[in-house]
Amino acid sequence: MPRRADLVLAFVAGVPLFALSVVVAVLSVPGVRAGLLVGACLVAHAAVAYRRDTWAFFVVAAAFGVQVAVTGLFLVLPSAALFPLAVYSRAAYGRRYPPLIVGLAGAGVAAARFATDSSVAAADLGPNPWLLFGLLAAVVVAAWGFGLYRRTQLAYIDLLRERARDAAARATAAERARIAREMHDVVAHALAVIVAQARGGRFAPARAQEILATIEDTGRTALTDMRAAVGVLRAAPEEAQRQPLPGLADLPGLLERTRSAGLPVAEIVRGTARPLGPGTELVAYRVVQEALTNTLKHAGPGAGGTVLLEWAEDGLHLTVSDDGRSTSVAGTGNGLAGMRERVGAVGGAVEVRTGEAGGFVVEARLPYRT
Known part of the structure; x- marks a missing residue:
């Protein structure tokens, strides 16, 4: 024709x-x-x-x-x-x-x-x-x-x-990878807390109500986060940008849920806070979440963790460590790979290693917003 x-x-x-x-x-x-x-x-x-x-x-x-x-x-x-x-x-x-x-x-x-x-x-x-x-x-x-x-x-x-087609394909792949990281972080942390609570409930029947309440709260929070992540796929671009994202202000709730799972976590803040930007704050939150999830999985009973936020001249130095029994770095998992991708995407650097006395250490440097 x-x-x-x-x-x-x-x-x-x-x-x-x-x-x-x-x-x-x-x-x-x-x-x-x-x-x-x-x-x-x-x-x-x-x-x-x-x-x-x-x-x-x-x-x-x-x-x-x-x-x-x-x-x-x-x-x-x-x-x-x-x-x-x-x-x-x-x-x-x-x-x-x-x-x-x-x-x-x-x-x-x-x-x-x-x-x-x-x-x-x-x-x-x-x-x-x-x-x-x-x-x-x-x-x-x-x-x-x-x-x-x-x-x-x-x-x-x-x-x-x-x-344009290649750029659209790359953008689609990047968005799929981002959603996959979000889902992994949300689900992995929630399941780690739930498993730890369920394991503890077997040996402490008297705390069954408290443990079940913690499991319910953790599951509800994870479900809300999952809905938010999936909602980004369905929303228009301008609506997706308005979706609430976790940041440093949400760290106390994350630490509290981790403590309720049986892992004592201390938070240390040094220096004066400076603006990071919502994207970098999300990365900081996910780094802490992934590190604590690994601690729950691998540190073993009786371990404790520390979250150090140091506001330095060149950026936020974020260190998450534990004194557990882990003697090797599980550096091949999807969670740690996603962590490195997240930190690299905002211009930062991350190092994952074992501590001198054992345990798991994550050190990340995140730049300030310019």
Whole structure:
């Protein structure tokens, strides 16, 4: 099917040009030859609707070949303007050099036919063949050049579209990774607290009500966080940006839930707080959450933890450590990998190691907002 723009072009250009060509053909070349000229013009105008296809170019060239065979006066037909258009279209949408070769050959044949036509000679209208050839060749080369320029434009547009698709794919992958990290942090910490509480409940039946209340509160908080994370996927971009995100102000609640799970955690703050920005505060919160989750999983019974927030000159130095029995760094998990990605995304650095006396240590440096 021809494109709508090409159909419009074929109609808008075809109606006046074809009508004038019919009049000129009938007046200049009466008889059967006039009918052949009109038929060839009609075929060429119809092919313009498919000008982006290879066959349409050769149909137009063949139609003008028929006109050359009929008379050299075909050059005075207004429909002769279709040939440069065909050269332009083929250079823009097809192979580069065939339209130029065919166009220059057609210019030579047309110049020779016009200059040697008996009707032209009888009317003493015959120009210098070389001058006519130069003029026709210039028209062909100009049409071919404009076609190449359009070809370059189309290639550039395709490149921009491809880059846009790649950027959209990368953004989608990054968003999926971000949501995966959020879900992991929320679920992993909540389950670690619930498992620790359930384990403790087996040995302390008298605290069953308190333990169940803590499990319920932890599960409700995790469910709320999960709904918020999933809601970002469903919300419009401007609504997603307004979704509440945990930050440093939410650390006391996180530490309290961790203590209720049986892990004593001390919080130490040094220096004067400075603005980090909501994104960096979220990273700080998730670093503490992931580190405490690992402590709950691996530190063992009787362990304690410390969260140190040191407001230094170059940024917030965040250290989460425990005195548990862990002697190796579980550095291959998804949680720690996500932690490194989060910290790196805000321009910070993180180190995960074992303490000198054992235990698990996470040190992160987060830059201030500038």
